[in-house]
Amino acid sequence: MLSMYFSSAGPNTEQNGAAVKRRCFRAPAVTLGVMYLLMLAGIYVRYISVTLEKDQLQNKYDKLSNNYTQLQETASGKRCPDGWKRFGCSCYFRPNEKRTWYESRTDCWNKGADLVVINNKDENKFVSELNNMNGESWIGLQTESTGRNRYEWKWVDGSPLTETFRAAGQPAATWDWYAAFSNQQGQWRQRNSGYKHYICEK
Incomplete structure (x- = not known):
């Protein structure tokens, strides 16, 4: 009887152990996946932030460059009175x-x-x-x-x-x-x- 019990309980016990092991490995995998997604999201947000900063700096540079060009044109375009x-x-x-x-x-x-x-x-x-x-x-x-x-x-x-x-x-x-x-x-x-x-x- 005992041998029959152990022989019949053996496969279920092995299956239960395997399921537990899968669950144990699945939790860290899910955690790692979430962390990976969060890292990607962080990198993406940082990329967008850097891109926006770059665009703002480029706009400021363009404005300054245009102002400088206008000043140069004004200076170089100064007209002198007749005879001067x-x-x-x-x-x-x-x-x-x-x-x-x-x-x-x-x-x-x-x-x-x-x-x-x-x-x-x-x-x-x-x-x-x-x-x-x-x-x-x-x-x-x-x-x-x-x-x-x-x-x-x-x-x-x-x-x-x-x-x-x-x-x-x-x-x-x-x-x-x-x-x-x-x-x-x-x-x-x-x-x-x-x-x-x-x-x-x-």
């Missing part, structure tokens, strides 16, 4: 008449400009070419008193003199008021009186 010549972002005018330095500056003011301020070698070359064969022109450089009969060179816009194209023999410092003028070779000389052509810039 363009160099860089400024317009220049050299009247035919001769005046004192102060009279020249006043006339430039009346034209909505000031005497030219020369910032570099290329601009100095351009100014010298405006003189052509007609000699010399006042520029916007003068000395200003610093006290104790001492004078320093300054441009009409208030900036100090940093680069100079002074002709040989011209002093760096002075003890009186002087104004500078440029000749057709681009050399700067100084005088405290007299009448010359002049160059306005705006």
Whole structure:
């Protein structure tokens, strides 16, 4: 009887054990599957987030690029009045008449400009070419008193003199008021009186 019981119970017991084992393995598999799906979802959400950020940055870049292009076009498209010549972002005018330095500056003011301020070698070359064969022109450089009969060179816009194209023999410092003028070779000389052509810039 016992042998019959064990012999008949054996297969059911084995089947039950196998089912339990399958259930035991199925739970981790389901958990791993869920974790995998969650990881995929997380990666997908992150991808969408990065894509949106990239699009936003691209839009901002495009706007900045368009603004920069418009500014460049505005600067390069600046029109100079009749008789004025363009160099860089400024317009220049050299009247035919001769005046004192102060009279020249006043006339430039009346034209909505000031005497030219020369910032570099290329601009100095351009100014010298405006003189052509007609000699010399006042520029916007003068000395200003610093006290104790001492004078320093300054441009009409208030900036100090940093680069100079002074002709040989011209002093760096002075003890009186002087104004500078440029000749057709681009050399700067100084005088405290007299009448010359002049160059306005705006």
